[in-house]
Amino acid sequence: MKIKLNWYAWFSVIIVGVISAVKIIHEPDVWWQIRTGQWILAHNEVPKIDVFSYTFLNEPWINVKWFAEVLMASVNNFFGAEWLVLLQIGCITLILVYAYKLSKAINLKYVHVKSTMPKLGIMLASLLLLFTINYRMNSRPEMFSHVLVIIFLYYLFKYSMSKSKWLFLIIPLQILWTNTHEAYGMGIVLILIFLFAHWAEYLFFKKEKPLRFTLLGVLAIISTSLNPNGFKMIAHPFNIFGQLSENKFTTELLGFKDGEFWHYQAFMMLLVFAACLLFFLKKNGKTAFSLQGVIDSFGLPYILIFFAFFYLSLTAFRNIPFFMIVCTPLLASYIDVKVTSENKKQYYGVFALSLFLYGMLASNQLYNRLLPREQFGIGVNSETTPIGAAKFLKEHEIKDKGFVDYLTSAYFLYELQPEYKSFIDLRDLDVFHTEFFQNTFRVYQAPTSALTTGQTLWEYYNELDEFNYIVLLNAPTFKNLNNYLVHSDDDYELVYADNLNSIYLRRNKQNEALIQQYGFSDGKKDVYKKMTPYPNSKSAETWRKVLWPFENVKKEEKFTVIRSLYYKYIGTKAPKLTN
Incomplete structure (x- = not known):
């Protein structure tokens, strides 16, 4: 009887390990890793040069974790990204x-x-x-x-x-x-x-x-x-x-x-x-x-x-x-x-401790207190995944070169394949040089930095690649560039925003109709949209309920509050809300 009790107690610990792994996907890295695995499966080879950016296209790329990426892509292709767990x-x-x-x-x-x-x-x-x-x-x-x-x-x-x-x-x-x-x-x-x-x-x-x-x-x-x-x-x-x-x-x-x-x-x-x-x-x-x-x-x-x-x-x-x-x-x-x-x-006592940890994890009580980025479940976190921005670009067939921040690019490589090429992404120094990363972060945080040529850093970047569109996270790191584009740059128009991203289009003939339809135009249009949910599979929700049949009600801020905070973030007054 004692032997069985030992094994039962140990099994309860294993169950806690399983429930610890059942978490909503929120890391942006997984998207470019899945995309790389898909590329490998499609081409039957491991890329030795960059195939995903336009800034370092054909530059050497030593991709060490290719086999892990193939496994991730296989899980995604058969079951969906939420089943990476x-x-x-x-x-x-x-x-x-x-x-x-x-x-x-x-x-x-x-x-x-x-x-x-x-x-x-x-x-x-x-x-x-x-x-x-x-x-x-x-x-x-x-x-x-x-x-x-x-x-x-x-x-x-x-x-x-x-x-x-x-x-x-x-x-x-x-x-x-x-x-x-x-x-x-x-x-x-x-x-x-x-x-x-x-x-x-x-x-x-x-x-x-x-x-x-x-x-x-x-x-x-x-x-x-x-x-x-x-x-x-x-x-x-x-x-x-x-x-x-x-x-x-x-x-x-x-x-x-x-x-x-x-x-x-x-x-x-x-x-x-x-x-x-x-x-x-x-x-x-x-x-x-x-x-x-x-x-x-x-x-x-x-x-x-x-x-x-x-x-x-x-x-x-x-x-x-x-x-x-x-x-x-x-x-x-x-x-x-x-x-x-x-x-x-x-x-x-081990049983009791395992049961306690199981409940704390599955109810999100532990995550809410110690690890707020984490969340129990089987699915993709819509709040940290640029689903809405990708959908806007795809629906309106916005292509050509884009200046997309290094975090958002990871999901775009996955969702907007195969046409999308990144300016910078989360492959970090495996592909992109340290100086390139440093200068890009300077653009995010100090776009008006003066160069010896008399140009600002942003003007230099913009002239170099003539971006057709810009996508930035609505985060502190990118606040200065977002504000600059809204208030000081005459080349771009804000056309879309949600809980995560802002999208700007270059003022040219190609984008004229979209700007006319969606452009912020100094407060005349409301660009802020509700968060776009990720289409998680029904099986994911079913298994989530099997593991924890109780509803984890998450306190959500009102849309009007989040919307007001966004317009405050870009330094403008929120337009009047229309139904």
Whole structure:
């Protein structure tokens, strides 16, 4: 009976993992990633040059995550974009399964306890993991790196512990990782750390000479060349690291020195770091180990990985999940050491905690309090997806070159394919140069910046490409350019706005009729429209109700209030509202 209770309690934790992955799609990245996957499926090749922008058309593009994009496109083509959560569900389930498997191996080696069923430690550590990394569970290719890091670590550790014959799996796993996500360099780092540690243990602690591990490790590193870009991918992680240090255009890449890093996830990370460090130093809770004792007890590889991934987590807010995943099995063992006796009440407590987290997630109570961008459900968030703007361009056949902000472009690549080409988009420094990104952000924030030619920065950009239309987000970053176009620019007319975007058309013969029909014209026309909903499938809503049959009523601002705020944003008085 006790065995069944353990498994039932562990299953309740898995269910919390599943419900953590069931979230409304809101990340703009997924749209260009789906579009790239569709292009690959249509052309039976991986693009090595830019095919989606007109500013960097035919420039080199090393697309690392092409296989993830193909998977995403396949899910989209068969089921719809809202069902990308299926991939996230699969990944988080594998993370929990391999965290459990690794915790069993750690218990056997370090605590000398062989367990045949999940114990309290892995259940509590996994729930803490799910609570902490939820903010990165957003159905993006990053999810594959999250799962591969724990699978990789498991097979490396198993070999260190028992010379497992399954070590050869690191070769196909490294090939898969190299073609799935740019964090594949972590696989190389894990191999090198284990390689260094095993040779150090051989030289200084008289352990076995790691010849087999060295051979397979080197082969795994070389195997990164099995991808569309060949051997250059072996050194490409250094280029990626350089890009990340240059990319200051997204808050997820900010490190611990920035105030935006210090959300609750960072404090959870510090808590886990302290607990695991205490486990290293005082495994039995009483005796402090010497360095020799710590290495003998835990092995050098895991100690080095612990500190390496802690450093990694400090470099960028988005890296915290990697540290948490790596440490979850270790934290589980520590909890099992501290909890010397088990009873049914503990597992009933796990049931209660799982049920509580399930309710908090599915009812959006946790998201409303801690992660307001997230929302439980199966669907696409219409409030963060430029559906209305894309529909306006499509219905009125507005084409040619457009100046579309880097966030909106991602969805346009998907929805307005194949004709649409971006000015800039979320492929970031994989395609676009740092200077180009910096200058474009200057246009957003200071369009009247003077150049040595006597032109303003916006005049230079406009003359260079003669944009037929402009689409901008109604966000603080783009406020100055939006205001400039409304009040100071004679070349463009505001013709459309909604909760997310503003659209401007160039005053020319081609657009004359549309401007006459929709133009703002200094307040004579009301351009603001209601939000356009995304056409989610009926099956998505059905399954949402199966998982949570209660209605999550979201408080919505009145249309008149949102409309007034928009006109205030562009610095004008709202026209009289007409029925």
